[in-house]
Amino acid sequence: xxxxxxxxGVPIATIKFYLREGILPLGDLTRPNQAVYxxxxxxxxxxxxxxxxxxxxxxxxxxxVLTAIDSDDPxxxxxxxxxxxxxxxxxxxxxxxxxxxxxxxxTRGWRVSPGNPGRVEAARILETLASLRIPLSxxxxxxxxxxxxxxxxxxxDEIELRTDRDSRAETVVVGTVLGDALFxxxxxxxxxxxxxxxxxxxxxxxx
Amino acid sequence: xxxxxxxxGVPIATIKFYLREGILPLGDLTRPNQAVYxxxxxxxxxxxxxxxxxxxxxxxxxxxVLTAIDSDDPxxxxxxxxxxxxxxxxxxxxxxxxxxxxxxxxTRGWRVSPGNPGRVEAARILETLASLRIPLSxxxxxxxxxxxxxxxxxxxDEIELRTDRDSRAETVVVGTVLGDALFxxxxxxxxxxxxxxxxxxxxxxxx
Numbered sequence: 388x389x390x391x392x393x394x395x396g397v398p399i400a401t402i403k404f405y406l407r408e409g410i411l412p413l414g415d416l417t418r419p420n421q422a423v424y425x426x427x428x429x430x431x432x433x434x435x436x437x438x439x440x441x442x443x444x445x446x447x448x449x450x451x452v453l454t455a456i457d458s459d460d461p462x463x464x465x466x467x468x469x470x471x472x473x474x475x476x477x478x479x480x481x482x483x484x485x486x487x488x489x490x491x492x493x494t495r496g497w498r499v500s501p502g503n504p505g506r507v508e509a510a511r512i513l514e515t516l517a518s519l520r521i522p523l524s525x526x527x528x529x530x531x532x533x534x535x536x537x538x539x540x541x542x543x544d545e546i547e548l549r550t551d552r553d554s555r556a557e558t559v560v561v562g563t564v565l566g567d568a569l570f571x572x573x574x575x576x577x578x579x580x581x582x583x584x585x586x587x588x589x590x591x592x593x594x
Numbered sequence: 595x596x597x598x599x600x601x602x603g604v605p606i607a608t609i610k611f612y613l614r615e616g617i618l619p620l621g622d623l624t625r626p627n628q629a630v631y632x633x634x635x636x637x638x639x640x641x642x643x644x645x646x647x648x649x650x651x652x653x654x655x656x657x658x659v660l661t662a663i664d665s666d667d668p669x670x671x672x673x674x675x676x677x678x679x680x681x682x683x684x685x686x687x688x689x690x691x692x693x694x695x696x697x698x699x700x701t702r703g704w705r706v707s708p709g710n711p712g713r714v715e716a717a718r719i720l721e722t723l724a725s726l727r728i729p730l731s732x733x734x735x736x737x738x739x740x741x742x743x744x745x746x747x748x749x750x751d752e753i754e755l756r757t758d759r760d761s762r763a764e765t766v767v768v769g770t771v772l773g774d775a776l777f778x779x780x781x782x783x784x785x786x787x788x789x790x791x792x793x794x795x796x797x798x799x800x801x
Contacts (some may be wrong), residue, residue: 430727433726434726440687441718441719494787497746497784497787498787504782505779505785509779509780510775512648515643515646516768517646518640518765519640519764520641521638523772524752524755526748527749527751527769530744530751531773534710535741535777535780535784537740537744537783538737538777539788541737541738541741542732542785544734544737545733545734557728558728568719569716570745570777571680572711572713572716573712573738574702574742574746574749574782575710575713576713577704577739577743578673578746578749579707581743581746581747582669583705585754
């Protein structure tokens with residue numbers, strides 16, 4: 388276990404916690420107080436750390452998605468588990484027809500089931516936006532829908548690069564959880580770029 | 595205050611809390627125990643609810659962005675406050691040169707300062723992705739960079755629609771906070787659309 392800790396960079400106490408929680412499979416016992424851990428343990432530890440630290444998932448949420456990866460469930464179900472895991476809990480506030488109509492207009496031509504957590508959350512956000520003094524324009528939300536569709540295409544392209552079911556399932560989870568974080572991070576960098584180009588042009592800039 | 599509560603839909607106890615925290619300006623006292631609240635109070639309450647409930651900000655974070663909106667600070671500084679508010683706290687883990695090189699390649703041609711919170715967070719995510727058994731491809735991260743740039747352009751287009759500084763500042767904050775949520779929600783809906791098109795084609799579908 389000391390070796391596993393040093394190779395993975397995860398503290399022993401954390402490894403013990405993951406073993407207790409069933410997130411990390413037990414090692415092969417060689418003696419009553421000694422177990423052997425292999426490459427699969429190191430990989431599982433790294434995936435767990437990626438999902439908790441960078442992805443911000445709780446340990447309970449990690450357990451749910453790992454169980455889905457390890458299952459024989461079809462990919463569509465792994466997607467559903469991953470989506471539910473990263474979706475915001477709905478507070479039950481009423482969403483008016485206008486917001487539903489706006490989300491339908493925004494996703495026209497998409498095959499999306501009415502209860503898709505993303506669709507419901509988008510309607511809730513559109514409802515919120517409509518209540519503000521300065522509602523954001525249809526052009527803005529429409530550009531966001533285009534960007535989201537491009538990202539979803541990239542997600543599926545990435546999954547199709549994998550050939551076996553387990554690699555695909557892992558890609559579904561990692562892409563769903565870390566994709567939000569990567570997009571948000573890159574958007575902030577891009578905002579600085581766009582701001583500097585539009586609001587603070589410097590003399591001599593020629594690009 | 596009872597009227598303010600019924601118009602805004604925010605409970606009286608919450609309104610009192612916001613008044614104490616300085617998030618909501620005090621009403622004009624007409625009698626020692628009676629104050630008049632106007633349209634500005636209703637708007638401020640709605641904005642606060644949008645940022646906390648839908649945007650997931652803490653009350654302390656809302657106070658920071660509202661202070662930035664109410665200040666005379668230039669728009670670039672409001673952007674900075676909004677970006678810092680929604681950025682993940684860095685855990686201090688080392689980011690290797692390889693991840694920095696990858697983020698630089700990904701944002702080639704963008705004018706971004708080295709300490710931009712989005713740039714640092716992107717490097718950290720790329721570092722995490724590289725540690726996994728199935729690293730996500732350059733094509734995937736590059737499609738995400740394109741989508742993020744398109745969203746940032748939409749953000750700035752939206753800001754340029756406004757003519758006065760306060761509307762622009764409010765748009766910066768709302769767009770930064772709710773933009774992440776809207777994109778994430780729409781990506782999940784788009785994933786279902788893309789999945790159904792690629793992995794579960796139904797007989798008779800001709801689109």
